[in-house]
Amino acid sequence: MDLIDLRSDTVTQPTPEMREAMAEAEVGDDVYRDDPTVNRLEELAADMLGKDAAIFVPSGTMGNLIALMVHCQRGDEAIVGEKSHIYLNEAGGMSALGGIQPCAVRNQNDGTLALQDILASIRTEDVHHPITRLICLENTQNICGGIPLTADYTNRVAEVARTNNLSLHIDGARIFNAATALNVSVKELVAPADSVMFCLSKGLASPIGSMLVGTTSFIARARHLRKMLGGGMRQVGVLAAAGLISLEKMTKRLGEDHARAKKLAEGLNQVEGLILDPGSPSTNMIYMNLSDEVRLDANQITERMKKQGILLDPDGVRRFRLVTHYRVDDHAVEKLIQAFNQVLADS
Numbered sequence: 253m254d255l256i257d258l259r260s261d262t263v264t265q266p267t268p269e270m271r272e273a274m275a276e277a278e279v280g281d282d283v284y285r286d287d288p289t290v291n292r293l294e295e296l297a298a299d300m301l302g303k304d305a306a307i308f309v310p311s312g313t314m315g316n317l318i319a320l321m322v323h324c325q326r327g328d329e330a331i332v333g334e335k336s337h338i339y340l341n342e343a344g345g346m347s348a349l350g351g352i353q354p355c356a357v358r359n360q361n362d363g364t365l366a367l368q369d370i371l372a373s374i375r376t377e378d379v380h381h382p383i384t385r386l387i388c389l390e391n392t393q394n395i396c397g398g399i400p401l402t403a404d405y406t407n408r409v410a411e412v413a414r415t416n417n418l419s420l421h422i423d424g425a426r427i428f429n430a431a432t433a434l435n436v437s438v439k440e441l442v443a444p445a446d447s448v449m450f451c452l453s454k455g456l457a458s459p460i461g462s463m464l465v466g467t468t469s470f471i472a473r474a475r476h477l478r479k480m481l482g483g484g485m486r487q488v489g490v491l492a493a494a495g496l497i498s499l500e501k502m503t504k505r506l507g508e509d510h511a512r513a514k515k516l517a518e519g520l521n522q523v524e525g526l527i528l529d530p531g532s533p534s535t536n537m538i539y540m541n542l543s544d545e546v547r548l549d550a551n552q553i554t555e556r557m558k559k560q561g562i563l564l565d566p567d568g569v570r571r572f573r574l575v576t577h578y579r580v581d582d583h584a585v586e587k588l589i590q591a592f593n594q595v596l597a598d599s
């Protein structure tokens with residue numbers, strides 16, 4: 253049975269074109285900067301994001317950690333969203349490995365951090381205080397609904413950063429989804445940021461890899477830290493070859509995933525017992541709750557769906573997050589709506 257997998261966009265598999273490019277990739281030892289495919293990928297990433305330089309890293313988590321460690325010294329503080337991936341889902345790496353203290357600020361429902369909350373979190377000069385060095389935004393903001401943060405908002409946060417002598421890092425794991433949804437270039441969206449991490453291995457379908465971009469000196473330091481963290485890779489052009497296709501082709505088709513998420517949401521909205529978050533979806537993620545009348549919980553529904561070849565990831569006892577990606581086609585959308593109708597009617 254062909255599985256329909258809505259657990260995440262990280263479940264995407266390399267496209268046939270990627271597999272072919274991977275098999276034929278020209279490679280070299282990337283720690284010596286000898287891998288021509290990685291070099292091309294890094295140049296393209298820097299160019300597309302409008303920054304001086306880029307570095308290929310094994311994961312988004314490592315990309316964020318390296319960025320934090322370049323911007324902050326041990327004992328410094330970084331302002332992060334309380335619902336951010338960096339704060340919640342990166343195993344505390346910023347403190348455990350970077351010695352960096354998070355200052356968690358409330359995420360608004362639209363994924364933003366209120367400017368007054370950021371301002372109130374910046375430490376004053378005092379021998380007792382850590383030094384605030386960095387503001388981190390997440391775009392799209394995953395837990396708040398896969399919501400894209402606008403260029404205008406990012407500019408306003410950057411202004412706060414500049415005025416207070418801080419840097420701005422964007423965890424842009426899904427920055428191309430944000431740019432697609434807002435219909436702006438990714439360059440414009442990240443223009444005021446000092447560094448950006450984005451993932452090739454989510455909706456862009458590469459099997460592995462993320463990019464970190466910034467100034468030439470920032471990336472030189474990042475290269476040193478990547479080695480320190482064990483992320484220096486050798487003939488990794490086999491992966492960069494997939495990454496090039498992610499950037500050249502897969503970035504252009506994310507609108508399809510957003511359109512299917514909308515279609516799916518329209519169908520699910522008609523299913524008795526499902527309550528979608530207001531405004532969901534903004535990009536490729538749908539968040540929804542089970543109404544009180546539904547007898548089954550999210551785990552039990554997940555089990556029943558699995559029997560029909562549908563994989564779901566409960567996000568709490570009565571909550572789901574569904575994520576569309578290139579392997580979720582129109583047929584999958586229809587099948588999912590039907591399956592929810594049936595499973596909830598039987599419950």
Ligand SMILES: Cc1ncc(COP(=O)(O)O)c(C=O)c1O
Pocket residue numbers: 262310311312313314337338390392394423425426451453462
């Ligand atoms: C917003 C966000 N940032 C960072 C990451 C980390 O990426 P990785 O799984 O490649 O470490 C993820 C992963 O899902 C994410 O959703």
